[in-house]
Amino acid sequence: MFPVTRSLMLAIPMMAFAIAGGLYAPPPDKENANSVDSADGDNNTGSEPALSSLPPLPSWARADLPDFTGYRDTTEKKAAFFSFVYPRIVLANSRILIERDYLDSLTHKDSLSKKEHAWLAAQAKRLRVEEDPGTPEQFALLRKRLDVIPPSLILAQAANESAWGTSRFARRGNNLFGQWCFSKGCGLVPLGRAEGASHEVAAFPSPYHSVRAYIQNLNRHGSYKGLRDTRLDDREAGNPLSGLSLARGLISYSERGEEYVNEIRSMIRYNNLEFYDSAFRKILSDSSPSRLKNLASVNAEQVLLPGYSRESSAEG
Numbered sequence: 628m629f630p631v632t633r634s635l636m637l638a639i640p641m642m643a644f645a646i647a648g649g650l651y652a653p654p655p656d657k658e659n660a661n662s663v664d665s666a667d668g669d670n671n672t673g674s675e676p677a678l679s680s681l682p683p684l685p686s687w688a689r690a691d692l693p694d695f696t697g698y699r700d701t702t703e704k705k706a707a708f709f710s711f712v713y714p715r716i717v718l719a720n721s722r723i724l725i726e727r728d729y730l731d732s733l734t735h736k737d738s739l740s741k742k743e744h745a746w747l748a749a750q751a752k753r754l755r756v757e758e759d760p761g762t763p764e765q766f767a768l769l770r771k772r773l774d775v776i777p778p779s780l781i782l783a784q785a786a787n788e789s790a791w792g793t794s795r796f797a798r799r800g801n802n803l804f805g806q807w808c809f810s811k812g813c814g815l816v817p818l819g820r821a822e823g824a825s826h827e828v829a830a831f832p833s834p835y836h837s838v839r840a841y842i843q844n845l846n847r848h849g850s851y852k853g854l855r856d857t858r859l860d861d862r863e864a865g866n867p868l869s870g871l872s873l874a875r876g877l878i879s880y881s882e883r884g885e886e887y888v889n890e891i892r893s894m895i896r897y898n899n900l901e902f903y904d905s906a907f908r909k910i911l912s913d914s915s916p917s918r919l920k921n922l923a924s925v926n927a928e929q930v931l932l933p934g935y936s937r938e939s940s941a942e943g
Contacts, residue, residue, distance in 0.1 A: 676749035779870030800830035
């Protein structure tokens with residue numbers, strides 16, 4: 628059982644959500660992974676290029692997935708799952724926003740240092756941006772790809788792809804999204820893998836690293852350009868980022884296409900996951916560099932949960 632207490636987990640309005648929207652849970656033995664992109668030679672962690680303003684990753688982010696198989700009450704299992712995954716989403720997104728701020732600072736400089744050029748090159752390689760280094764085109768494409776994913780979308784896909792944290796890939800590989808990898812021994816071999824296929828379902832050091840790699844995948848793979856276009860359009864229009872809106876860009880995430888998109892949207896609605904999008908916007912109402920650094924380094928994951936009283940914590 629992970630450190631978030633049962634009373635704190637149930638303090639979020641999951642009971643009301645489940646009663647109002649009904650209960651939705653995918654089949655418990657979901658084994659078929661989605662054909663998604665794996666990361667470069669970084670063990671699929673979505674690792675961050677070195678940046679002095681990024682604080683060290685807090686120790687709780689390296690914790691393995693808790694055992695969600697023991698819950699008999701579906702509502703309690705959902706509350707526990709969301710309370711575990713959501714702080715890791717806030718952590719990953721906060722660290723991305725620190726990188727995004729640094730990227731913005733470089734756009735206003737007349738010349739870049741060798742170190743700044745190296746960071747841009749590392750980000751361009753990670754996010755597959757092939758524009759000429761230091762050009763307006765490179766900065767624009769990097770800014771489009773170096774951005775956050777709404778918590779509602781991440782939570783819905785994590786629940787769907789991992790069977791609420793109970794799938795074999797989640798339990799044995801900390802893999803919440805069915806990401807594939809393509810080198811022998813990089814993960815778990817799917818039970819139904821076709822003869823001659825070589826892919827495995829990636830194993831991650833922690834669920835946090837699975838979240839980070841998933842965000843990286845949506846931010847750089849050509850199949851999700853539509854999602855990034857929608858996100859950019861919403862930002863330019865001043866609209867809040869929405870998992871329901873961005874879900875349309877997942878048409879290629881599953882062979883089921885539109886049916887899969889509708890399923891993810893149904894999960895967001897049934898579980899009222901837009902609540903977490905609102906909570907994330909609220910926590911970022913102060914998005915100053917010091918605040919982002921604080922969010923990216925809190926020493927207790929509970930601090931990032933909706934409704935947590937920051938006044939009672941030194942991290943506030």
